[in-house]
Every structure is written in structure tokens, then in C-alpha cells.
Amino acid sequence: MGGKYHRSSHGGDACCCCNIFSCFLDCLCTCICQIICTILIIAAIVIFILWLIFRPKNIDFYATNASLTEFNLEGNTLHYNLDLNFTIRNPNERIGVQYDRIEAITFYQGQRFAAQQLAPFYQEQNSTDTVSAEFKGQNIITLGGDQLSNYNDEKGSGKFGIDVKLYLRIKLKFGLLESSTTVNPTIDCDIKIPLTTNGIARVKYEEQKCHYGWR
Ligand SMILES: *[C@@H]1O[C@H](CO)[C@@H](O)[C@H](O)[C@H]1NC(C)=O
Ligand SMILES: *[C@@H]1O[C@H](CO)[C@@H](O)[C@H](O)[C@H]1NC(C)=O
Ligand SMILES: *[C@@H]1O[C@H](CO)[C@@H](O)[C@H](O)[C@H]1NC(C)=O
Numbered sequence: 001m002g003g004k005y006h007r008s009s010h011g012g013d014a015c016c017c018c019n020i021f022s023c024f025l026d027c028l029c030t031c032i033c034q035i036i037c038t039i040l041i042i043a044a045i046v047i048f049i050l051w052l053i054f055r056p057k058n059i060d061f062y063a064t065n066a067s068l069t070e071f072n073l074e075g076n077t078l079h080y081n082l083d084l085n086f087t088i089r090n091p092n093e094r095i096g097v098q099y100d101r102i103e104a105i106t107f108y109q110g111q112r113f114a115a116q117q118l119a120p121f122y123q124e125q126n127s128t129d130t131v132s133a134e135f136k137g138q139n140i141i142t143l144g145g146d147q148l149s150n151y152n153d154e155k156g157s158g159k160f161g162i163d164v165k166l167y168l169r170i171k172l173k174f175g176l177l178e179s180s181t182t183v184n185p186t187i188d189c190d191i192k193i194p195l196t197t198n199g200i201a202r203v204k205y206e207e208q209k210c211h212y213g214w215r
Contacts, residue, residue, distance in 0.1 A: 054174055059097060060089045061187045061210040063164065064130065067201075068193045071160050073151055076142055078113055082106065082135040082193070084164065086210075089128045096173035097123040100182065104133045107163040109150060111141040122173075133164075155195075158202040164189040165213065188213030 063086055070081035084104070090097055102118040114135040123129050143151060154160045166187040172179045189210035194201040 054092070054094045056095060057091045058212075060091070061166065061189065062087045062089070063189045063191045063208045063210060065207070066191065066193045066205050067196055068160060068162075069196050070136075071155075071195055073141075073143075076140050077138050078108065078141050079138045080106075080113060080135060082114070082162070084133045084135075086131050086133070086166070086189075087128055088123065088131065090123050091126065093126050094175060096125050098171040098173060098178070099123065099168060100171060101167070101169035102131065103167040104135075105165050105167065106135055107165065108141060108160070109143060109147045110163075111143065113139040113141055159192050159194050161190070161192050164191065164210075166210070186213045187211070 063084060065085045067083040068081070069083075070079050072079040098120075099122070100120050102120070103115065104118060105115045106113055114137065116133050116135060118131055118133055121129065121131075166189070167184070168187065169182050169184050171182050187210045189208065191208045194203040194205055
């Protein structure tokens with residue numbers, strides 16, 4: 001009894017009566033460890049090779065041109081007429097993009113005022129596409145005192161800061177394979193748009209780059 005206790009305390013082994021069994025367990029553990037390690041290394045090599053082949057790059061979004069012919073607040077009602085063009089650049093040479101859903105939503109000082117669903121399309125590798133959205137109508141927005149004075153300042157400057165978010169659902173096509181997973185990125189275009197009155201805008205619209213954002 002004492003001998004066994006002595007031995008196990010030195011070996012650091014809690015099980016004092018089944019050394020053959022614990023040796024077998026150790027062996028099994030090592031074996032499973034080796035298999036897992038091998039699988040991880042192979043997976044890492046495969047991912048690295050796929051990365052070398054496809055070299056994924058970010059798809060870039062630009063708010064290329066915009067025309068704002070009406071942006072009038074009467075009480076709580078905003079009357080708007082906004083025409084937007086986006087350029088989408090896919091710089092990947094081996095990845096095509098299927099845009100299954102493109103929802104464009106416009107916000108003014110955090111208040112959502114218009115939304116539109118754009119037509120789905122497929123974007124080839126290494127290509128640039130243009131999509132347009134038109135927003136025309138009226139909606140109720142509630143602006144606080146500070147926001148109201150911002151609106152009046154912007155009206156005076158002839159330029160409104162409008163936030164356009166694109167909610168996307170996309171599928172990637174690697175070579176001949178279409179990935180089975182869809183991704184839902186949000187694109188944030190925080191843009192300044194000059195107001196055009198009687199066909200004349202006091203300032204010229206300048207192309208602005210959009211960035212990846214959060215919902
Ligand atoms: C931008 O849109 C305005 C209004 O539609 C147009 O007059 C102007 O030529 C456009 N600019 C470019 C660079 O397409
Ligand atoms: C957006 O593009 C369409 C088609 O290319 C064009 O007819 C329209 O004038 C453009 N709008 C703006 C604001 O540039
Ligand atoms: C990608 O497109 C650009 C411009 O359209 C072209 O100059 C370039 O050669 C293309 N690259 C490949 C690898 O096809």
C-alpha cells in the first residue's frame with residue numbers, strides 16, 4: 001500500500017491501481033493529439049494555398065455622383081428628392097460577387113427617411129459596376145433643437161450631410177464554385193450633397209468613398 005502511494009505521488013499520477021490502463025490512456029491521448037495536430041497543419045496549408053490562389057481584396061464602394069433637388073423641412077415633414085450613383089469596384093481577379101440583395105437606406109442626422117431595394121446583379125472578377133438609387137417623397141422626422149439648428153446651418157451652406165447605408169447580402173464565387181455561405185456586410189456612405197435649386201448647385205458634388213460599417 002505504502003509503496004504504491006509512494007510511487008504514484010512521485011509519478012504525479014492520481015490513479016494508483018491501474019498503471020497499465022493509464023498508460024493506455026496516455027498513449028491514446030498522444031495519438032489523438034497527433035491526429036488533431038496533423039489535421040490543423042493540413043487545414044492551415046490548404047487555407048494558405050487557397051489564399052495564395054485567390055488573394056482576396058476588399059470590394060470598394062464609392063458614392064460617385066449625387067443630385068439633391070429638394071430637401072425641405074416643413075414642420076416635421078421632410079420633402080426630399082435625391083438621386084444617387086454608386087460605383088462598386090471588385091479588384092479580385094479570381095472572385096466574382098453575386099449581390100442577392102441591396103437595400104439602400106437614407107438617414108438625416110440619425111433619422112431614417114427613405115429606403116429602396118436595388119436590383120440584384122452579378123459582378124465579374126476585376127470589374128466596376130454602377131448602381132443608381134432614386135429617393136423621392138416625404139416622411140416624418142423628428143429633430144431636436146440642436147438638430148434643427150444644424151439643418152438651418154446646412155441649408156444656409158447649401159450642402160446637406162446625408163448618411164446612406166447599403167445593406168447587402170452577397171455570395172462569393174471562387175472560380176467555378178459559388179460559396180454556399182452568404183455574407184451580409186453594411187456599407188456606410190456618409191456624404192455631403194449640395195442642394196440644387198432651379199437647376200443650379202452652389203457647390204459641386206465630389207466623389208466620396210464609402211466604408212464598411214455596422215448595422
Ligand atoms: C453628376 O450629376 C449631375 C446632376 O445629375 C450632373 O449634372 C453631372 O454632370 C454629374 N457629374 C458627373 C461627373 O457625372
Ligand atoms: C446616375 O446614373 C444614371 C445612369 O448612368 C444617370 O442617368 C443619372 O443621371 C446619374 N445620376 C447622377 C446623380 O449622376
Ligand atoms: C483588370 O482590369 C484593368 C482595367 O479594366 C485592366 O487594366 C487589367 O489588365 C485587368 N487585370 C487582369 C488581370 O485582367
